[in-house]
Amino acid sequence: MTEPATIVIFGASGDLTARKLIPALFDNFCKGRLHPQTRIVGIARTAMSDDAFREKLCTFAKETLGRACDDEHWEQFAGAIHYQAGDLTNLDDYHALSARVKELEGDHGGGRLYYLAIAPSLYGPAVQNLSGSGLALETSGWRRVIVEKPFGRDLASARELNAKVHDAFDERQVYRIDHYLGKETVQNLLVFRFANSIFEPVWNRNYVDNVQITVGERVKVGSRGGYYNTAGVLRDMFQNHMMQVLAMVALEPPSRYAADALRDEKVKVFNAVRVPDAENVEDFSVVGQYAGYHTEQDVPEESITPTYAAVRLDIDNWRWQGVPFFLRSGKAMACKTTQVVIQFKRPPHLMFNVADKHDMRSNRLTITIQPDEAIKLSFQTKVPDAGMTMQSSELEFLYEDSADQQVIPDAYERLLLDALNGDASLFIRSDEIELSWRIMDPVINGWSSRPDEALPMYKPGTWGPIEADGFIRRHGRRWINDGGKEREAERRPAPERRTVQPA
Amino acid sequence: MLRCGGMIVAAARVGPTSAGASTLPMIRLAVKTPDTSPTNNVQYEFLRVKFDHTFSSIACGLRLD
Numbered sequence: 001m002t003e004p005a006t007i008v009i010f011g012a013s014g015d016l017t018a019r020k021l022i023p024a025l026f027d028n029f030c031k032g033r034l035h036p037q038t039r040i041v042g043i044a045r046t047a048m049s050d051d052a053f054r055e056k057l058c059t060f061a062k063e064t065l066g067r068a069c070d071d072e073h074w075e076q077f078a079g080a081i082h083y084q085a086g087d088l089t090n091l092d093d094y095h096a097l098s099a100r101v102k103e104l105e106g107d108h109g110g111g112r113l114y115y116l117a118i119a120p121s122l123y124g125p126a127v128q129n130l131s132g133s134g135l136a137l138e139t140s141g142w143r144r145v146i147v148e149k150p151f152g153r154d155l156a157s158a159r160e161l162n163a164k165v166h167d168a169f170d171e172r173q174v175y176r177i178d179h180y181l182g183k184e185t186v187q188n189l190l191v192f193r194f195a196n197s198i199f200e201p202v203w204n205r206n207y208v209d210n211v212q213i214t215v216g217e218r219v220k221v222g223s224r225g226g227y228y229n230t231a232g233v234l235r236d237m238f239q240n241h242m243m244q245v246l247a248m249v250a251l252e253p254p255s256r257y258a259a260d261a262l263r264d265e266k267v268k269v270f271n272a273v274r275v276p277d278a279e280n281v282e283d284f285s286v287v288g289q290y291a292g293y294h295t296e297q298d299v300p301e302e303s304i305t306p307t308y309a310a311v312r313l314d315i316d317n318w319r320w321q322g323v324p325f326f327l328r329s330g331k332a333m334a335c336k337t338t339q340v341v342i343q344f345k346r347p348p349h350l351m352f353n354v355a356d357k358h359d360m361r362s363n364r365l366t367i368t369i370q371p372d373e374a375i376k377l378s379f380q381t382k383v384p385d386a387g388m389t390m391q392s393s394e395l396e397f398l399y400e401d402s403a404d405q406q407v408i409p410d411a412y413e414r415l416l417l418d419a420l421n422g423d424a425s426l427f428i429r430s431d432e433i434e435l436s437w438r439i440m441d442p443v444i445n446g447w448s449s450r451p452d453e454a455l456p457m458y459k460p461g462t463w464g465p466i467e468a469d470g471f472i473r474r475h476g477r478r479w480i481n482d483g484g485k486e487r488e489a490e491r492r493p494a495p496e497r498r499t500v501q502p503a
Numbered sequence: 504m505l506r507c508g509g510m511i512v513a514a515a516r517v518g519p520t521s522a523g524a525s526t527l528p529m530i531r532l533a534v535k536t537p538d539t540s541p542t543n544n545v546q547y548e549f550l551r552v553k554f555d556h557t558f559s560s561i562a563c564g565l566r567l568d
């Protein structure tokens with residue numbers, strides 16, 4: 001259980017608060033994980049009473065959690081929710097907030113968690129005013145701040161923001177969120193690698209041919225066109241989520257599960273990633289835009305913002321030298337999937353007389369982060385009663401089949417709990433953020449500096465532009481496109497088979 | 504037996520089963536128990552071959568014993 005604390009949500013009338021933060025806190029409350037002396041105070045400019053705020057949150061919580069949001073629990077939980085109208089650019093409003101929080105805390109005191117669920121342009125003013133009003137001082141309990149993504153839009157702005165944050169808070173008080181790290185299946189990458197002894201010996205350049213990290217979204221930009229067009233897929237997905245997944249796949253075993261031990265290892269990975277050269281951007285990356293993107297709401301007709309990108313990264317260390325990491329992500333893709341594929345090398349010698357030896361499928365480990373969370377290991381098997389015919393079979397573990405049928409909680413549930421407990425393991429440190437921008441900046445700048453080149457287009461519902469296939473072929477590999485269940489259903493009726501003649 | 508990285512990791516089940524005789528390779532796997540903290544709380548699950556999926560097109564009554 002957490003310690004007594006007050007959670008102050010900045011941007012409390014917004015989407016993130018209603019759809020993610022409050023449902024996650026409520027779920028933690030229902031599981032008995034929040035201290036009874038936990039208070040939630042929301043702040044935004046909209047004038048609202050405590051009751052009106054609770055009412056609004058209740059509607060969203062019911063929508064998000066369905067039947068899990070029962071009235072009795074909600075009434076108990078909602079009693080601790082309060083609202084204070086205020087403008088975050090106005091220092092006086094922080095003094096008013098401070099007085100309100102003190103009044104609610106009474107003699108109990110306790111820690112305070114400030115959650116910045118506001119537009120990135122307000123992060124700077126918010127931390128400065130938190131400091132200016134004395135709200136960051138740890139005289140009567142711990143003070144922590146959670147900063148949402150995006151953290152900067154390039155290396156220079158991330159550095160500038162880190163400097164502002166550090167003027168107000170020590171790094172140990174800062175929790176930069178990337179909700180991917182709160183996902184069970186991302187955390188399971190650590191367990192899979194370091195709580196099993198059989199994978200780590202082959203998790204290196206001797207056995208691995210290439211690694212593919214795919215984040216496919218089926219949806220188009222929808223109503224987020226205005227924001228998305230200024231960001232593009234490289235800022236929206238690569239710099240944060242995909243780099244974090246890459247680090248979890250590539251890192252060396254931390255000596256213990258502790259925030260700095262884990263984050264030190266991620267930083268070593270980022271330091272070892274070869275920084276791409278913006279001049280030769282097309283050698284190691286490809287971008288594209290789905291057909292019809294420029295007709296989306298708030299997207300200018302002449303937009304050259306990529307909605308798809310694929311990037312090859314190389315990690316210059318002993319473990320990964322020569323193993324390409326292919327990262328790709330896009331909107332309006334063939335299926336919604338986030339997965340990591342570890343493609344192993346072919347056996348060094350094949351004693352069977354396989355007709356199409358060169359096409360034989362080597363071992364492959366597929367970790368599906370979402371949806372249809374699963375781990376699959378493909379291997380060759382002999383088809384019974386069919387001579388020496390081989391086929392690819394899969395050993396699979398599906399979370400939904402897991403014996404205890406646990407419901408996988410939303411990432412924010414875990415992350416909010418960790419922040420309340422002072423565990424920053426799954427949050428991003430300032431050096432990690434800056435290093436990942438350092439890697440992505442040349443890719444972003446490389447493409448944005450060639451506005452005249454025609455941007456490859458792709459049909460919505462496909463795996464990206466045709467150029468992406470040519471790109472990976474030039475690197476001697478091919479994309480592994482088995483996404484979620486839909487694709488599996490397509491594959492199953494006709495399992496892959498290869499006939500082997502007796503040697 | 505299935506070998507991986509020079510180590511025996513799991514025994515394939517060989518011999519008669521309720522569905523007839525078959526080989527069912529399995530690997531016992533540590534995975535993170537969902538919704539638990541700290542992160543290194545693990546439970547054991549199996550990576551297993553789905554017999555029905557894999558050999559759906561061949562007769563299940565095949566005897567290997």
Ligand SMILES: NC(=O)c1ccc[n+]([C@@H]2O[C@H](COP(=O)([O-])OP(=O)(O)OC[C@H]3O[C@@H](n4cnc5c(N)ncnc54)[C@H](OP(=O)(O)O)[C@@H]3O)[C@@H](O)[C@H]2O)c1
Nearest residue numbers: 011012013014015016044045046087088117118119148149
């Ligand atoms: N929504 C998501 O699923 C999601 C996911 C990942 C990250 N994020 C990040 O989370 C942050 C919030 O996103 P959101 O979707 O919740 O945005 P949003 O719906 O636009 O909410 C923004 C909030 O900020 C408040 N606000 C704006 N200016 C203010 C000011 N000067 N003083 C006080 N409050 C002010 C708004 O309320 P008033 O207008 O009432 O002041 C509103 O409550 C963003 O940085 C976003 O990138 C969101």
